[in-house]
Amino acid sequence: MCKTPNREFLQLLPKCEHHMHLEGALSPTLLFKLAAQNNITLPKDDESFQTAESLIARYERFTSLDDFLQYYYIGMSVLIHSSDFEALAWDYFQHASSDGLHHAEVFFDPQAHTTRGVSYSTVLSGFSAACERARKELGITTILTTCFLRHLPPKDCLEVFESEEVQASYKSGAVKAIGLDSSELDFPPELFTELYGKAKKAGLRLTAHAGEEGPATYITSALDVLGVDRIDHGIRLAEDADLMKRIAAQGTLLTVCPLSNVVLRCVEKIEQVPIRTFLDAGVKFSINSDDPAYFGGYILDNYVAVQEAFGLSVQDWETICRAGIEGSWCGEERKSEMLGVLEKVVGEWRKD
Numbered sequence: 001m002c003k004t005p006n007r008e009f010l011q012l013l014p015k016c017e018h019h020m021h022l023e024g025a026l027s028p029t030l031l032f033k034l035a036a037q038n039n040i041t042l043p044k045d046d047e048s049f050q051t052a053e054s055l056i057a058r059y060e061r062f063t064s065l066d067d068f069l070q071y072y073y074i075g076m077s078v079l080i081h082s083s084d085f086e087a088l089a090w091d092y093f094q095h096a097s098s099d100g101l102h103h104a105e106v107f108f109d110p111q112a113h114t115t116r117g118v119s120y121s122t123v124l125s126g127f128s129a130a131c132e133r134a135r136k137e138l139g140i141t142t143i144l145t146t147c148f149l150r151h152l153p154p155k156d157c158l159e160v161f162e163s164e165e166v167q168a169s170y171k172s173g174a175v176k177a178i179g180l181d182s183s184e185l186d187f188p189p190e191l192f193t194e195l196y197g198k199a200k201k202a203g204l205r206l207t208a209h210a211g212e213e214g215p216a217t218y219i220t221s222a223l224d225v226l227g228v229d230r231i232d233h234g235i236r237l238a239e240d241a242d243l244m245k246r247i248a249a250q251g252t253l254l255t256v257c258p259l260s261n262v263v264l265r266c267v268e269k270i271e272q273v274p275i276r277t278f279l280d281a282g283v284k285f286s287i288n289s290d291d292p293a294y295f296g297g298y299i300l301d302n303y304v305a306v307q308e309a310f311g312l313s314v315q316d317w318e319t320i321c322r323a324g325i326e327g328s329w330c331g332e333e334r335k336s337e338m339l340g341v342l343e344k345v346v347g348e349w350r351k352d
């Protein structure tokens with residue numbers, strides 16, 4: 001007898017998260033605490049900033065990606081010291097660890113900090129300290145990815161990429177990948193061809209948000225023009241059957257974020273996230289939280305929401321977790337460890 005998957009089973013699965021913006025883990029509680037500590041004045045003309053409760057209530061009424069992004073950028077204005085960045089990331093790792101996270105490939109937005117006078121080394125030292133602590137105390141392995149803000153001029157992105165501090169972090173291996181985030185519509189991947197060409201030459205891993213609000217053609221451009229190894233979100237792939245076949249055949253991983261898609265109104269409900277379509281088409285994907293403090297849930301909440309909407313089988317979950325492990329950018333040894341845990345969890349669940 002094989003039990004149906006429930007929250008307990010989903011918690012036990014060895015999860016890899018590939019799409020999580022560290023700045024998006026800033027809970028209202030930590031936001032207000034750091035604002036007070038750092039003497040940051042939050043907008044007075046927006047009543048949402050009165051209390052943690054009113055802010056959460058506003059988060060439940062996002063109307064689009066851009067509507068969310070204004071709060072995301074205001075929120076991170078409270079992050080000033082290296083210790084603030086460390087506290088933020090540590091908060092995330094603790095949540096994710098209790099959700100059964102084993103490996104995290106996380107984003108951060110250097111330009112969102114350097115443009116307001118916080119240095120890259122302040123940001124990186126805080127995040128790196130939290131990653132080191134997560135490895136030692138929680139057994140979570142991590143990879144850091146610098147994301148570039150696509151609403152800013154491509155030449156500014158290139159300048160940051162080429163700056164001494166950022167280059168040093170790639171050379172030392174502290175950061176291993178680049179990504180592209182922020183407003184998607186009107187900022188197609190082609191704008192960043194030079195940036196991605198240089199990053200590829202430098203031996204970095206490449207990913208980009210594409211097909212979240214933007215059309216499936218942005219996914220094609222991210223693959224063909226930017227040469228990405230992975231697509232973040234990519235839900236609009238389901239609108240293009242030929243492209244779906246291609247992505248399945250080449251094994252490109254999509255990092256799907258179900259709760260985010262509902263909260264930002266890319267879909268009306270979880271049932272419309274193309275989970276079943278991707279499974280049936282052999283498209284590989286992982287399930288992720290994107291900005292957990294803003295979208296009402298961490299990684300396990302996303303797994304549970306998918307289970308409630310789709311009633312997946314143990315086999316389906318094995319397929320999803322295996323794709324997440326094999327599509328990770330960690331070493332083969334780490335992947336084998338996680339595959340071993342997956343086999344054990346699935347085997348035990350089937351036996352009971």
Ligand code: HPA
Pocket residue numbers: 021024065072181182183209212260290291
């Ligand atoms: O979901 C997202 N999309 C684009 N940019 C972002 N920055 C944080 N989260 C997101």
Ligand SMILES: [Zn+2]
Pocket residue numbers: 019021181209232290
């Ligand atoms: Zn994202």
